[in-house]
Amino acid sequence: MKYPLFAAMLAFSATFPSLADVLTIKKDAPKQYVVKKGDTLWDISGIYLEQPWQWPELWQMNPQINNPHLIYPGDALSLIYDEHGNPRLVVNSGYKKLSPHGRITPKGKNAVPTLPLELLRPYLAYEQAIDAKEIAEKPYILGANVNTKMNTEGHIVYVKGDLELYESYAIYRKGQEFIDPNTNEVLANNTQLVAVGRVFRKGDVANGVPASVKLEQVKQEIKPADFLMPAMDGQLLPAYFNIHRPDQAVDGIIISSVSGLREFSTMDIVVLNLGSEQAIKEGHILDIERQSPTVFDGRNGPRYKEDSNSLEKLVTKTNEFFGAEPDEDTKVWHMPKEKVGELMVFKVYNNVSYALIVKNQHPIRVGDFAVIN
Template structure:
């Protein structure tokens, strides 16, 4: 029987392909749908789509549903097509009875509050955040049954470590450091999944006998010093996320992303410098960006990058000394503005992973994750 993580990996690879497809509405999809108690966005999208993870495209650009997470039992939704022929769900001003059996569910006080793991699955990366000290204690790859750096499904791998016989292990590679932008402290290291293996010899480190494993799934070449963890460690996410705004103020920063691209968007995964003492899975935070400062001097208002070297020097000196510039030469420090929202789904001691659920502009490393 295939290991659950292996099956999940295969499901993800298929889902990424499907997510790029044009929306296709089911042939038996209703023209109208009344939200029932217990419905989720996943449930409702599944009524209309064979691939419900495409829900952002179905709900986007609808002024009637400014926030699709805030639909309530009793709300009536109608399937329409925009000027480009794209299907969209909109909320009716009032419910129209479609048949003698149709009934309105009384509107409750609670909006649709949950997000199933299945909705996130196509976008999850099997990346973890682990401290370098913990990584150093893990079993690691010594070599293989053949003298090659490109280990494949047919190769046997040897491991320095005492493994449990017949247990599945995930092979990870130590990645880049996750650094707090304020303290410059290394919070953790990224750990990227490269393979799934199964132990058929347990090994005995004390007597110099390596453990032996066979490869069950491989994402990329396995290298010496890649480390092992039980396959399900860090992968046991809740089946449903209760989406909520934290009750307290919160100030964090996006310090990395799963893609390592310069900019990212809805359904991309980012890393925050907020740990388990600050956030929980399901927390929804605003993404804010600092507006650029303006130097207002003799030559008129200009952004910092357009200012002269002397103006920058004066600005930096005044900031360092904590003094105000004169009235004819002033730096204006602008406020932060909201550019999107994210939902935390995986939490570690010092960092957390979050899914961007909405954005008005491309999101970048350095943007803030806050609750004011």
């Protein structure tokens, strides 16, 4: 299944406000770098900057090309400083012959992208986070023209819903609940694409007539109650992202990882309990923080709460319930949170969002905080 957004995403870009953070070049940054196949602008900027998401500032002045995205494997990049002392990356015209207005030899569509788009593609095309109430209002599968668990291309499925004739619809399955750890509220359901089909017979729910959809692509078993959405709903993202830190304070939590692993790292994708209702937008950069463990300092000396024996834990829980210290000789030290990484939000729903980990000093875990102080 092909989506027009992927072509647009090859122009994946970002702009910064004029008063961006001051750029600091790494001490070991090279004066020149030759672009390799597989590089991204993010990777290259990470060679020069502690904060790769500031890459548009690094590329602000480029006398050879108007679009910093249009660099290619084999190009040599030089680090220079403008008249104000600001660092800039430019294509080294002495290394490869360039025209002042463009390249002499067209290079097709192999320009270096901002981020490895293949990592994001499944979460643009195949997964969505949708409110349960919204799912309940969608048209859904009643059955098929054959009594089989594995429908294939060419089979017909019948749908309860008034669908648009000849339109293409994506069929999704309701999956894992995304739960807010603070309130235990179900924020949304993860949904996965199972098939795509085209309507050839309109339905009439009022008169008990199902819509008929011919399957064009099938990814997995289609089940009764799987629901339908227009194929492009939720698929479109802006071709240009305004990558920046939010103007307001943000206090969220990583509530899930799409990998299902216990720990994850740079370029892994996570789910946050933050969405448009919390003023989160695509392109927001947030810090990842982790709560340092609580320490009890008492007669036996400092110890972590987790290292207490069973009796101490029982007494502690009882005293904490009543708002008291663990015992009269013990002081509780509540340690601060510490930064362990950064992430970039790339897809936003009402109360949840998908984000890409772009930097980490330690393995990232579910329960870590996504914040701007």
